[in-house]
Amino acid sequence: MEEEELNRSIREQRQLREELAHIKSDRERLRLDRPAPWPEAPSPSNILPFPVRPVASPRMHCGDPWLLDYLYGVPTEALHGLPEERVRQLFEFATSAQAARALRSRRRTLARYLDDTCQRLGLDARMLCVAGGHFREGELARELRHGRFGEMLVIDDDGARLERVHAAYGHLGVTTRQMQLDQLLTAASDLEGFDLVYSAGITELLDDRRCERLVFRLFQALRPGGRLLLANFRPGVPAIGFLEGLLDWHPRYRQDAQMLSLLDGVDYNEIASARVFHDVGQRVAFLEAVKYG
Numbered sequence: 001m002e003e004e005e006l007n008r009s010i011r012e013q014r015q016l017r018e019e020l021a022h023i024k025s026d027r028e029r030l031r032l033d034r035p036a037p038w039p040e041a042p043s044p045s046n047i048l049p050f051p052v053r054p055v056a057s058p059r060m061h062c063g064d065p066w067l068l069d070y071l072y073g074v075p076t077e078a079l080h081g082l083p084e085e086r087v088r089q090l091f092e093f094a095t096s097a098q099a100a101r102a103l104r105s106r107r108r109t110l111a112r113y114l115d116d117t118c119q120r121l122g123l124d125a126r127m128l129c130v131a132g133g134h135f136r137e138g139e140l141a142r143e144l145r146h147g148r149f150g151e152m153l154v155i156d157d158d159g160a161r162l163e164r165v166h167a168a169y170g171h172l173g174v175t176t177r178q179m180q181l182d183q184l185l186t187a188a189s190d191l192e193g194f195d196l197v198y199s200a201g202i203t204e205l206l207d208d209r210r211c212e213r214l215v216f217r218l219f220q221a222l223r224p225g226g227r228l229l230l231a232n233f234r235p236g237v238p239a240i241g242f243l244e245g246l247l248d249w250h251p252r253y254r255q256d257a258q259m260l261s262l263l264d265g266v267d268y269n270e271i272a273s274a275r276v277f278h279d280v281g282q283r284v285a286f287l288e289a290v291k292y293g
Contacts, residue, residue: 064247065133065161071100072107072136099233099243102283106200106231109279109286111140113229114152117196118143126151128191128221130184130199135165135174137200144172155179155191181205185213191221198229203262203287204251216265224293225272229286232259237283259287 071094094100114137118125125148129135132154138144144152152174154165162176170176181202183189191197197218203211219228233240235253244250256276263274272292276285 064249065136065164067247068103069134069136071095071103073104074134074136074139094242094246097239097242098281098283099237099240102233102237102279102281105279105281106284107137108140109284110137110198110200110229110231113196113198113227114138114141115143117227118149121150121195122148123150125149125196126194126223127153127196128194128198129154130197130218131202131205132156132165132176133161133200135169138165138169138172138174144169144174147173149173151175153177153194157181181214184217185210186217189217189221191217193223194221195223195226196229197221197226198231200231201233201251203230203232203254203259207252208258208261211262212265215262219263219266219270219289219291222291224291226291228289228291230259230262232285232287234278234283234285254285256285259285262287263289 073095114127117127118141127149129137129152133156135154138152138154143149152172153176154162154174155177156162156165157178157180159178162178165174165176179189184191199218202214206214215228215230218230222228232254233251234255259276260274263271266289270292272290274287274289276287278285
């Protein structure tokens with residue numbers, strides 16, 4: 001009896017091994033033993049072809065100047081050979097939105113003021129750009145390219161931006177100076193005697209109280225007859241949220257009356273004229289104030 005049970009157990013084990021061998025053979029034939037390959041990662045079709053952004057400046061951070069170059073259309077290798085169609089569509093949306101067009105319009109307006117100052121004063125013209133970023137309006141100013149000015153000073157709190165300005169425009173006679181915002185807000189600043197003082201967006205960084213202090217200091221930097229020009233986005237620009245996220249930029253929007261009120265700290269006897277005007281799309285407000293004399 002014990003021998004029969006032993007033989008039956010041996011037969012069952014042999015049969016089990018044969019069945020397992022058969023199953024293994026079938027699995028190998030069907031390649032079921034090989035691990036399934038991981039699906040290929042999808043292409044980054046929803047990422048804009050912009051470079052990695054540098055660390056934002058904690059002070060005079062009027063948008064990211066590297067990304068502004070894209071929106072301005074400044075030639076860059078990264079713009080060539082854009083990847084697939086969906087990426088191109090996102091890029092075209094970023095560059096053709098109303099806010100992006102307003103930035104380009106603002107740039108042209110600043111360039112016109114540079115040219116006008118140079119045409120009026122020639123080699124006596126002294127101009128100051130505050131929070132200049134990459135100073136791309138200088139690329140559109142014909143008078144700068146021909147050297148018909150006395151001084152063009154660009155100040156910013158970021159040395160890397162100023163190096164970029166020097167590399168691009170230093171040969172034209174454009175000079176740079178690193179300065180913190182707090183220095184501009186104190187009487188210790190030695191900036192004076194300019195015919196044009198302007199900024200593309202420094203007022204968007206500050207609350208009204210600090211902005212009034214800044215406007216007072218910048219107005220004091222003008223010589224008699226000089227002009228102060230400040231640009232600020234108006235509220236209600238369509239799709240502005242997309243640009244805010246793209247540029248790591250969250251401006252303080254201002255209406256016309258708010259822009260004029262920034263002159264409240266300036267003695268009205270020193271103001272020959274003041275006005276607010278807009279770009280062609282009514283998206284940017286420009287405050288212009290002329291110093292008496």
